[in-house]
Amino acid sequence: MAMNTITPTSGIDLLVRQGIEHFREKTDHEKDGDGSTPASPRSRRSRARNTDYSCFQRNSGEHSSTAEPRSWLLELPNELQYMIAIYLNFGDMQRLRRTCHHFHYLLNPEFIRAHFGGVLARQLVSHCRSCLERPGRHSLVLLAPRTSTSGTDGQPSSKCFQCAIQSHDLRVGTTVTLANMRSTWVCRWCGWPIGGIAGPPSWANEQFHVACYDRYYRVLWMFLCLGFVQFSVGVAAAALSLIYYRRELLVFAPAIASFALLWMCMAFLAFRGNRVRTYHWVGILELVIVGLWVPPIYAVVKGIEAGNAERSAMAALGFYGINVLFRLLNFIGNIALMYEYDMTKHYVPQLPLKRRLLNMLMAGLIYWTYPQCVEQRYPPDYN
Numbered sequence: 001m002a003m004n005t006i007t008p009t010s011g012i013d014l015l016v017r018q019g020i021e022h023f024r025e026k027t028d029h030e031k032d033g034d035g036s037t038p039a040s041p042r043s044r045r046s047r048a049r050n051t052d053y054s055c056f057q058r059n060s061g062e063h064s065s066t067a068e069p070r071s072w073l074l075e076l077p078n079e080l081q082y083m084i085a086i087y088l089n090f091g092d093m094q095r096l097r098r099t100c101h102h103f104h105y106l107l108n109p110e111f112i113r114a115h116f117g118g119v120l121a122r123q124l125v126s127h128c129r130s131c132l133e134r135p136g137r138h139s140l141v142l143l144a145p146r147t148s149t150s151g152t153d154g155q156p157s158s159k160c161f162q163c164a165i166q167s168h169d170l171r172v173g174t175t176v177t178l179a180n181m182r183s184t185w186v187c188r189w190c191g192w193p194i195g196g197i198a199g200p201p202s203w204a205n206e207q208f209h210v211a212c213y214d215r216y217y218r219v220l221w222m223f224l225c226l227g228f229v230q231f232s233v234g235v236a237a238a239a240l241s242l243i244y245y246r247r248e249l250l251v252f253a254p255a256i257a258s259f260a261l262l263w264m265c266m267a268f269l270a271f272r273g274n275r276v277r278t279y280h281w282v283g284i285l286e287l288v289i290v291g292l293w294v295p296p297i298y299a300v301v302k303g304i305e306a307g308n309a310e311r312s313a314m315a316a317l318g319f320y321g322i323n324v325l326f327r328l329l330n331f332i333g334n335i336a337l338m339y340e341y342d343m344t345k346h347y348v349p350q351l352p353l354k355r356r357l358l359n360m361l362m363a364g365l366i367y368w369t370y371p372q373c374v375e376q377r378y379p380p381d382y383n
């Protein structure tokens, strides 16, 4: 389609007159070409009904039953399309540009720059580059200038929190600059920037939202309680081995070795710190503990099968089994931690159900194993 390079803000009256004249000529020509009689009231009603579903589209079935529906707006001359476009705000103009190739090229970067002039930079940072929403500057992340086809070359632009998260632009443990030129942290719990529509920072830790820190605090308490239960089960299993199976080397020796390794795991938990990652070492220890509990379980089961179904044997088997289950969960959790699984994926909007379930499972494993990982610093140190 031929491009019109007339600047719409100059000679407006002339342009409108030209456009209307052009449109009249075109309409008259179509009528003559059809050779049809003047439309009856019924056919006019019929046409009106056909165009009811959209002000921009008409059903061209009058001319051909197989023709594609065409747009009234596209039928207008370029001058009139420009005249309509200049009444649009920045967001609507960009939306129109995204509807088809014609408007993409008609409302080209030169036109947008000429039309918005000095306020273009302000418009760019006030709208989300992706969804074109305008949630307010406090809820937009400022992006560096980039080359684009939207008339924004070399100018900073913005993205709303939701679009920035969906396109994985944000990293936990870093700060971002908002469109209001304030700097803010990316929440360590949910991955959304702090402030604006996402809520204020927690007074206890500026790198968390208020609600997110409350959740983290609750998870920490649950972790401490479960950790106490895990430790108690480990101690009980070792104590049962010591009391009832002191003479059975297949039970006693692995139980004492796993008890010693349990303390090593506790030491890693206590002295891990924020930067040094020791998940691989703890994972290996947990796996060794799981392996060490296999011979005692085997020996106790054999004893029960041989007729030693006393309460002590059943209790020992129960504690050994629970201990192995806990250690296995810890091993899998440490693998998830080792691969730096990003739990903030959990809070990405519009995730498919499968991904949401997977994220819940992974988050559950990590909360079980070491929820303090949300406070870890970057880049990681594995030495």
Ligand SMILES: [Zn+2]
Pocket: 128, 129, 130, 131, 132, 133, 159, 160, 161, 162, 163, 164
């Ligand atoms: Zn957006």
Ligand SMILES: [Zn+2]
Pocket: 187, 188, 189, 190, 191, 192, 208, 209, 212
């Ligand atoms: Zn948060």
